[in-house]
Amino acid sequence: VKYAEIYYPELLPNISTCKSPQEMMGATIKSYLAQKQNIDPKDIFVVSVMPCTAKKFEAQRPELSSAAGIADVDAVITTRQLNRMMQVFGIEFGSLEEEEYDRPFGAPTGSGDIFAASGGVMESALRTAFHLLTGADLEKVDFEDVRGMTGVKEAAVTIAGKTIRIAVANRLGNARQIAERVKQGDAPWDFIEI
Structure with missing residues (x-):
């Protein structure tokens, strides 16, 4: 979106008004899941792990915050940054034990x-x-x-x-x-x- 805003503003009417999957998930966590688990959305810190650095800027856009001014996504780290963090702490994905992951929204599709x-x-x-x-x-x-x-x-x-x-x-x-x-x-x- 930022790229279009800068270089192709005439094409902005063609861009979907839907939030990105990252922002949809953040909004769902801080609304539906917060309500379901009786947690104040202000007490939830959502971190996205994404391959694209543009997601960092996206998460900071004020228009993607809730009506109460709460950001849908609080922080974004890239997959490369996650990989570096794993290396720094000596964690190897291949050596991790398999375990069930959280399913707060039911079975995946x-x-x-x-x-x-x-x-x-x-x-x-x-x-x-x-x-x-x-x-x-x-x-x-x-x-x-x-x-x-x-x-x-x-x-x-x-x-x-x-x-x-x-x-x-x-x-x-x-x-x-x-x-x-x-x-x-x-x-x-x-x-x-x-």
Whole structure:
């Protein structure tokens, strides 16, 4: 979002108004889970572990705080930082014993598994829309590289007779390529995830 605000402000109306998965989870923890477990949201400190450094800036955006001014996410560390911390403390993932993880929101789903992967939010949304509109489960989404655009993949999914063209881009350099096509009016996609 910050990239678009600086370089492509004319495209801001095209950006989803939904919070990112990181912010959705933080908001859910500090509202639903806090209420369910009778904890004051001010006493909860949410830390996200994310691969993207832009998530640090996102967590500081005041418009992503609750009406009471409580940040949804209090701190963000990158996966690289977590790895360094593990090394400093001599912790090796391979030597850790397996154990059950917390499930404060119930059993995980397939969509939840792919959410953090590149294109996972889009695929989860498509699977949900497909199921709600057809009553069936969407089989595999086959992504292909976009010719001449390294790091960009696309796919087409037909839902209830309408074909939806989607694109997924990794990294900001690839976001620029897609933004330029949208700006020029020759982007063939209905749904783009950066």
